[in-house]
Amino acid sequence: MRNLILALAAGLMATTAAHADITVYSAGPGSLAKNLIKGFTAKTGIKANLFQATTGKVMARLEAESANPVADVVVSASWGTATDFEAKGLLLPYASPNAETVPDFLKTNGAVAQGVAGIIIGWNSKSGTPKPADWSDLAKPEYKDLVTLPDPAASGGTYTLVEAFTANGMTDVLEGLKANGAIVAGANKAALNPVLQGAKAAVFAGVDYITMGAAAKGESVEAIFPTSGTVVAPRPMMILKSSKQQEEAQKFIDYVLSAEGQNEVAKVYLMPSRTDIKVDRPLIGDLKLLSKDGAPSREDVLAGFKGIFN
Known part of the structure; x- marks a missing residue:
């Protein structure tokens, strides 16, 4: 029993x-x-x-x-x-x-x-702006006040890109964006929405899968992998x-x-x-990737970003 x-x-x-x-x-x-x-x-x-x-x-x-x-x-x-x-x-x-x-x-x-995920430029093809090929294109006069980017404190993908820019001495691109009127707009979707709505022309450091998903639903947006390299x-x-x-x-x-x-x-x-x-869809082996070797701590990366975008 x-x-x-x-x-x-x-x-x-x-x-x-x-x-x-x-x-x-x-x-x-x-x-x-x-x-x-x-x-x-x-x-x-x-x-x-x-x-x-x-x-x-x-x-x-x-x-x-x-x-x-x-x-x-x-x-x-x-x-x-x-x-x-x-x-x-x-x-x-x-x-x-x-x-x-x-x-x-x-x-x-x-x-x-x-x-x-891959980090990309999300471009509205009906925005009347020239199709960008690289990150620095979004700092040109044609994109004055027409660019958004996610906050790296809220977006893991944007943080990874900013980290790579810091490691590769490319923070001048971020400074150019700021001088050209780019706006930090919160997390990934918050940065992409104004582009989908036509209020902005492009999102810098967008997330490929979100942008591709929007395009598949008929939105006039294209995911562009920049020529100088990106991060995953x-x-x-x-x-x-x-x-x-x-x-x-x-x-x-x-x-x-x-x-x-x-x-x-x-x-x-x-x-x-x-x-x-x-x-x-493009896979890791199809992309040119930026190195993150030598990047400072997360706290220092975010502090540097805040120093540029106030």
Whole structure:
């Protein structure tokens, strides 16, 4: 009898664990996060709670909850988040079996890219301005007061570009933008919307997948990869060491890196992390990339940007 009770209890515990909730904090795009959660639950039976916001808001919430962590999995739009969290010992090491075709530079012991965004010029083709080819074109008189850019404190992709400009001695481009009347407009969508509406001609340091998604819906906007080079912004997925549902969190990482999950990533025009997922868009190997070697700390990069744009 006692053995039967123990067996029943063990079975109940296993069932409960198998269906334990996990909590995912994810920077946008919101449609991707929701579809991945839906697919994950359908595939595994594990429920997942979602908090979706900008990278800045996700980081602020994690900081506010640091004494009593809630999140199991964090998805950021900035690889620097993974570097910082790993250095602080906050991440659970995990190598997903589905990460075999993910390039080494898109994974560490504690993080792996969900997908990759490219940073571009988003240009309104009906703006009456000449089509830009490089970043510096947006500082020309034709673009006076017609350019927006996301705030690098709110956009992981913009931060990565500003970081590379700082490392490569290209901050004169930012100074030229400021002198030409460019406006810092918040996060990525806030910077792109005036361009879609025709109030502005171009967004500097736009995110390719958002711009491509708008073009696919019929908007008169084009994603342009500048000739002097750009950066990519891998979106790290991380399991927090504080997670009480580590096995379930690992299954979430596995799902996102499955062919099904990576095709969801591709549907929103992000580059999949896996090299064996075929998509009709430029991939990392097609781009000229700027180095970030020698860049100062995040605090110094943001301080330099604020010094230019007040």
